[in-house]
Each structure stands twice: as structure tokens, then as C-alpha cells.
Amino acid sequence: MIIEKHEDHSFKSCSGHSYIRKNWLGSIVFPFSALLQQSEFSGQIDVLERAQIFKKNCKALFPERRITTTVFNDEGIQILVTRYIKALNPPQQLLDIFLHDSNATLDLVARFVSLIPIMPDTLDENDGFDIWMTSERCISLAIGNKEEHAILLCNFFLYFGKKALVLLGTSMLEGHVAYVLTPETDEYLLWNPLTGQCHKQFDPFCPLQSVDCLFDGENVWFNIQQNNSPRAVYFDYSKESFWKQLLPKNYQGTKAQSIQPEEITYSDTNKSMVEDLKNRIERTLKYKIMEWRPKQPTRWNRQCTFILRQILPKLELGTGNFVSSEEESEFERLLQFYWVAGFPIQMPYTDVQSVIDAVYQTGIHSSEFPQTEFALAVYIHPYANNILSVWVYLASLARYQ
Structure with missing residues (x-):
């Protein structure tokens, strides 16, 4: 800071003096990290x-x-x-x-x-x-x-x-x-x-x-x-x-860091919630199938349903034999009296309505054979973070005339 002082002792002469004084007004800091960023x-x-x-x-x-x-x-x-x-x-x-x-x-x-x-x-x-x-x-x-x-x-x-x-x-x-x-x-x-x-x-x-x-x-x-x-x-x-x-070999530009985390932390899925959901889907599907058949009675074959429930968990991981010797003999007994048609449906779980729609689109409920019976089994395999694999096995059993 420069300060000027003027002295005036007479009308004939005039003198002036300059003084330099340092005053602290503040500072600006530029961190190296900021410059780097x-x-x-x-x-x-x-x-x-x-x-x-x-x-x-x-x-x-x-x-x-x-x-x-x-x-x-x-x-x-x-x-x-x-x-x-x-x-x-x-x-x-x-x-x-x-x-x-x-x-x-x-x-x-x-x-x-x-x-x-x-x-x-x-x-x-x-x-x-x-x-x-x-x-x-x-x-x-x-x-x-x-x-x-x-x-x-x-x-x-x-x-x-x-x-x-x-x-x-x-x-x-x-x-x-x-x-x-x-x-x-x-x-x-x-x-x-x-x-x-x-x-x-x-x-x-x-x-x-x-x-x-x-x-x-x-x-x-x-x-x-x-x-x-x-x-x-x-x-x-x-x-x-x-x-x-896009980028030439040995590109000298700044390599950006990935936006992904160092690792993903997963949460366990509540198994009792999955069991409740499975039962709700099964009840809803049975009700819907009866609703889709307003002019025909809908009968459920418990023996076939039991067999299907044993098969479904094996389908998820594809391990071992899908049908055990005991289940195979049960099937053979069924085939002596019924013509059986059925298949499993697998889908990611989003909501119950999506499962209903998938079953409806199969058209298996529209069987008009007299004395037709049905079997229905639902299985849900839980993975981390509430990611679920839904299986539905639906079969129709027409008794031989």
C-alpha cells in the first residue's frame, strides 16, 4: 500500500513524501487436488x-x-x-x-x-x-x-x-x-x-x-x-x-475412474415371505382357473399335484434326476388311467398378475374333454436382494374313456 503525504509550509514551495506500508488483506488458496481435478x-x-x-x-x-x-x-x-x-x-x-x-x-x-x-x-x-x-x-x-x-x-x-x-x-x-x-x-x-x-x-x-x-x-x-x-x-x-x-492406442488422455463400487453388498431374502407369496400365487391361480371355466366343473388331482411339487425345486438348478424312482412309479400309475398334458413355466417375479397372465396364455384351462382334472404346483426359488425365480407346473388329466 502506498501513502502519499504532502507538506505545504509556504506559498512559494511545496514538498511531498511517499511511504510504503504492507497491510494483510487476505489470501486465496489453490489446493493441488483442486488443480488436478x-x-x-x-x-x-x-x-x-x-x-x-x-x-x-x-x-x-x-x-x-x-x-x-x-x-x-x-x-x-x-x-x-x-x-x-x-x-x-x-x-x-x-x-x-x-x-x-x-x-x-x-x-x-x-x-x-x-x-x-x-x-x-x-x-x-x-x-x-x-x-x-x-x-x-x-x-x-x-x-x-x-x-x-x-x-x-x-x-x-x-x-x-x-x-x-x-x-x-x-x-x-x-x-x-x-x-x-x-x-x-x-x-x-x-x-x-x-x-x-x-x-x-x-x-x-x-x-x-x-x-x-x-x-x-x-x-x-x-x-x-x-x-x-x-x-x-x-x-x-x-x-x-x-x-x-474410439481411443487410439497409447492414448494420453485422462483415464476416468469407474463409477461402479469396489464391491456389491447383498441382502438375504426373507424365506417366510417367499413361502407366503408361493401360497398366495397358488391359491390365486386355482381360483382363476375355475373362473376361466364358468361352464365346466374344475376338479383337482391331488396325486399329480404332489408329484409336481417334488419336481419343481429340481428344475431351478438342473441338478440330478428330475423324477425319482418313486415319483416315476406314481406317474406310471396315473398314466394307466389318464392322458396327461402339462409343462412347467419359469419366469422372474415382478408381480402376481404377470404370473396369472402367463398361465392364462397357455390355454391349458380351456380343455373341453369330459371328466378333465387339473394339477397345479408353484415353487419360488429365492436369490439375494429379493430376486425370485417363479416356477408354475400346470397339467391337465383326461380320463381314458
Whole structure:
């Protein structure tokens, strides 16, 4: 601070003196972490801009193919899709069932993901404004869209040390789909996270129709091969003549941290609640079947119902013989007097009405054979976080004339 002092002793002369004094007015602190975060934020802005340009260029090459580079998280922040990929632990319950069979464990993990209810397409279509939840959020809410299912399954596979990527494409049955691609020793496997089914690349029964885009925790690749049918695609995404990649090799930009948690904490499902729900579904279905047959009497065959109740729990894990020797002999006695038609229905639990609708669509209640009897059994297999697998076995028994 400079202070000037003027002295005036006469009209003839005038003198002035300047003094410098230091006064503390305050300070501004710039933490190094803040400067670093600012640098990271600037780096992420550059990456997001690169992602938008990349997507535009890919669409110019193949307008019909799917390409997703950025989405919005549940806080409304735009981020790269790569930040959703990270190894995450499945429920311990799944790891303890097949301790010495890793392939069976992988199949069971895929089954668990398929039991998480799918978000309806009407809620998921938002004109390209994609909002994705973390895997932990998806499990805690017990719902997710197609991409969130694929990301969850991909993260579970990474937990086992497998190489896995999310694949975006189309299916002849489901329209836009997200699969998980796992490179094996001499082949590629395609996992449908909504059904838990695994297909080899050249499986003619695989419903996947096109392979458009891949991404993992490091990069995004767009398929620029002329034929994008899964049986014709060359999956080696390191070949730049087949795959166009978002981030070049040895990219020096800031690598963003995954938005996934370090691990997922699971909660146990109340087994008494599951038992109550099973009984309620069974009572409701019996009432509905009688309601759907207003002109015919509905008789229930207790012997067949008992057998079906023994079979259903074995179907969930697919272990052992589905029918024991005792149950088989019981069935043989039934077949001496009845023509039996029936099948099990399996579905993720969302609500009771969905189970009712699934049973109604079978049409098995509409049998007009005289003296028809019915058998109905319900089983619910509980997994962590109230994720339930519902089984309904419905059979009609027509007595031989």
C-alpha cells in the first residue's frame, strides 16, 4: 500500500513524501487436488467431444448400426460407457453351489442376471437420451434395461478373471439387444443376459442378428465390416481394418475412474415371505382357473399335484434326476388311467398378475374333454436382494374313456 503525504509550509514551495506500508488483506488458496481435478475435468471434456465426433463419423459410415459412446448416469452427468465396466462380485450364494465346476457357476451367474426384471421398452426408449444405472443400483432396485443387464453380467464375468465385453446389436426376436462377448481359447461365446443362454458364434439358433459395437473398461469399438452377421464377423477388434476404435492406442488422455463400487453388498431374502407369496400365487391361480371355466366343473388331482411339487425345486438348478424312482412309479400309475398334458413355466417375479397372465396364455384351462382334472404346483426359488425365480407346473388329466 502506498501513502502519499504532502507538506505545504509556504506559498512559494511545496514538498511531498511517499511511504510504503504492507497491510494483510487476505489470501486465496489453490489446493493441488483442486488443480488436478480441474485438469481431469478438462481431460474428460476433451474425451466426450472426441466421443461425439467418433459417433458421428461411425453413423456416416453405417447409419443403421448401433453405436453408443456416452450416456448419462443417475445424477444426470454425461460419461463414457467404459466407466460402467469393472469386475464386481456376484452373490456368495451363487459361488458356493458349484465349488468345483467353474462352467456351472458361470451358467448360474448368467441365470441370476436373467432373473432381474427387464425395464419395459416404453420406459427405455428416450430418443437417444440414455440413462444407465450402476450395477449395484440395478440389483438393489431389482430392475434394469437391456444394457444394464449386459453390463452386470460382463462385470460378474470379469470377477472370475474372464475377458468379457458388452456387445450392442439387434436380434430378430427382441429388436435392439445388448449381449456379452467372451473370447475363449478357440471360439467366441455370445451370452444373452435376459435369458441366461449362451451361444457359440456359429450357432445357427442364436437369435442375434447383427454385431454393431463393442466396449469394455478401456475402449469402444465400432464394426466397420461389410457383413455384420455374428457368424460372419471377425471378432479380433485389434484389427483396425475391421474395427474402428474410439481411443487410439497409447492414448494420453485422462483415464476416468469407474463409477461402479469396489464391491456389491447383498441382502438375504426373507424365506417366510417367499413361502407366503408361493401360497398366495397358488391359491390365486386355482381360483382363476375355475373362473376361466364358468361352464365346466374344475376338479383337482391331488396325486399329480404332489408329484409336481417334488419336481419343481429340481428344475431351478438342473441338478440330478428330475423324477425319482418313486415319483416315476406314481406317474406310471396315473398314466394307466389318464392322458396327461402339462409343462412347467419359469419366469422372474415382478408381480402376481404377470404370473396369472402367463398361465392364462397357455390355454391349458380351456380343455373341453369330459371328466378333465387339473394339477397345479408353484415353487419360488429365492436369490439375494429379493430376486425370485417363479416356477408354475400346470397339467391337465383326461380320463381314458
